[in-house]
Amino acid sequence: MAQKTPQCFIHSLPTETVYIILKTLLDDIVEDDLMRTPDAKHRVLAGGLPYPHTMALVCRHWRDIVSSAPGLWTRVFCVLPQEELQWMSSQLQKSHDLVCGIYPILRLIAPHLQRLKSLRIHEFHEAYVHNHLDMLTGHAPQLEFLRLTDVRRVNCFKTQPCLKLDCPALRILHIDKNAVCDTNHQWLKKNLTHVDRMSISFGSGPPTATYRWSGFPMLARALKVAPRRIPCLSLENLLLPVNISQAGVKIGAAKVILRTRIDALAVIDDDCQTIVLRQCNFVRHLSRISLPSFNSLELDGCASKALQDIPRICTWDGNTVTITNSRRSCIKIILYFLGAPFKRQRCSLWPRVTTLKLVAKGKFVMELPLTTLKAMINSRREVAGQENVGKDDEELDSIGFEGVRPLAVLHVHGGQHLSHKDKAWFEEQVRDFVWDHRKM
Structure with missing residues (x-):
């Protein structure tokens, strides 16, 4: 005859166990609050009592634990x-x-x-x-x-x-x-x-x-x-x-990280590894600024007005671009910088970029200009030459290659649905290709 598993109710847990559970929960909330903008579930100033007061309202046993545990009083709101x-x-x-x-x-x-x-x-x-x-x-x-x-x-x-x-x-x-x-x-x-x-x-x-x-x-x-x-x-x-x-x-x-404005790009030293442009609506101005030597550029929540021209003097020698939760206008301008034909001209201001990542987080709906994206990939492959398409960065460096490099990595997370024909085209053109479309 099968034995019944004994039931354990939370009000019967030892005081030390309840304290550990509550402390673990609060530690997670506080760490979230310290490291970044708190998640909505952790924001308590908008209404209601702050933790641990809400914990003390559950029952008398919990109220006694909360009142006698200094370790739970990690935040005071005024x-x-x-x-x-x-x-x-x-x-x-x-x-x-x-x-x-x-x-x-x-x-x-x-x-x-x-x-x-x-x-x-x-x-x-x-x-x-x-x-x-x-x-x-x-x-x-x-x-x-x-x-x-x-x-x-x-x-x-x-x-x-x-x-x-x-x-x-x-x-x-x-x-x-x-x-x-x-x-x-x-x-x-x-x-x-x-x-x-x-x-x-x-x-x-x-x-x-x-x-x-x-x-x-x-x-x-x-x-x-x-x-x-x-x-x-x-x-x-x-x-x-x-x-x-x-x-x-x-x-x-x-x-x-530059938030809202990108003017400070002109005064960043060459030892920087990554630059992040956050909530910036002046992406087109990147064509007017001499960028420092850094490897990775990230654009987060950016947009821009239409690009009017592309000067051929403001180049960048980095190798990775990541675009997160940014508007179509921003994405399109970056693709022009990477070599998509602009006003019947072929111009790659960022010739060494071999990795492009496009990411949509949360509920953001990302609209990718597929025609411009394909044109950029084609343009870079044609300029780089067929004999260099399959080589990685180290191989190109070893032969002293100083021209435009073909796109080797394209990762899209949260893009629109891609047809089988388009998917096959990207897989043929890009060595490392990932496309996770947003499920509606």
């Missing part, structure tokens, strides 16, 4: 600080992490610096101008995420350094342009040892021609004192003076 200062003060006794938005609560944060893992101040300008950041002075050994940004595009330089926190464990730094320029260079040298991602904000909203940031040389000098080359540097909404490239000032990182 939406209306003037009305909830007393509530915040009590919760900070349990907290390791804080998300805040208004400067008066800085005086409540100060006694708990050694316990914080993340600190974010969104209305940064007011605290910056009035020296309220002086309250945040001392050792913060667990602080991994520091964000000091403001939505306004204001230039206000101070004579005294604004950052006095000692945070040797810092991994992610999002900072306002004023703060990074006015920060004591010794602070940057001391606290950027372990930083993996650094983002510098130049305000939100579309920059106008009248606002061109002249503080770039100060930024370049500040970044040079970093103890190592930053793995990922993001410049958000930076619009530089027209003649800045003539000054010879350069910045760089292993990976550079």
